[in-house]
Amino acid sequence: GDSVTQTEGLVTLTEGLPVMLNCTYQTIYSNPFLFWYVQHLNESPRLLLKSFTDNKRTEHQGFHATLHKSSSSFHLQKSSAQLSDSALYYCALSERINTGNYKYVFGAGTRLKVIA
Amino acid sequence: DMKVTQMPRYLIKRMGENVLLECGQDMSHETMYWYRQDPGLGLQLIYISYDVDSNSEGDIPKGYRVSRKKREHFSLILDSAKTNQTSVYFCASSLVRVGNQAPLFGEGTRLSVL
Structure with missing residues (x-):
């Protein structure tokens, strides 16, 4: 089946530095749909952004990501980290079953x- | 207001007891899911339901079963719970059978099996 690989574990950044969280995927489907979810402490995951268009930048709430089918990647980026960005981030892929x-x-x- | 509601939010059970987790949504979403969340493993799909009485196993269905008798309601059942089923369980739903509709998650149920 399909799979998603993310930057492992914990990433610690100083406030104001850029954020980059890696996401690569494997799928046999030529038109994958990719998503980033964010989950703050004691909350549920919520959609941050999504994309299905190759090489098009998608932005939301200061974060952005670009789907690159050539490298099967969908990395999450932000130019300047804020303390409130501290959370668990999930990359997800929709897999066509039938x-x-x-x-x-x-x-x-x-x-x-994110630390001060 | 679009919402997925889970009950209960917290539950403590003894090993061998039966567990019922309930999930409801008010958006007439066709597809509903049950995931469990464990540190380092992320969100793992237990079961998926495409509509009433149309359920399919996810990636980790062993030890679980589900019931969906109404479109807006999806239950997860643990018959004779085990300690390794201690986890946070999330229910989610999505609008239609297309891959670009990101699931909306409920608040989660934190289950401890002692």
Whole structure:
């Protein structure tokens, strides 16, 4: 089946520095749908941004990502980290099971900790 | 207001007891999911339901079963719970059977099996 690989474990950044969380995926489907979710402490995951267009930058709430089918990547970036960005980030891929049915495959998650 | 509601939010059970986790949504979403979340493993799909009485196993279905008798309601059942089923369980739903509709998650149920 499909799979998603993210930057492992914990990423610690000083406030104001750029953020980059890696996400690569494997799928046999030529038109994958990719997502980033963010989960703050004691909350549920919520959609941050999504993309299905190759080489097009998608932005939301200061974060951006570009789907690159050539390298099977969908890295999450932000120019300047804020303390409030500390959270668990999931990259996800929708996998086509059969006609009309999909399931969503999540990576293991990357915990971002921003320090002053 | 679009929302996925899970009950209960916290649950403590003894090993061998039966567990029922409930999930509801008010958006008439066709597809609903149950995931469990464990540190370092991310969100793992237990079961997926494409509509009433149309359920499929996810990646880790062993030890679980589900029930969906109404479109807006999806239950996760643990028959004779085990300690390794201690986890946070998330229910999610999505609008239609297309891959670009990101699931909306409920608040989660934190289950401890002692």
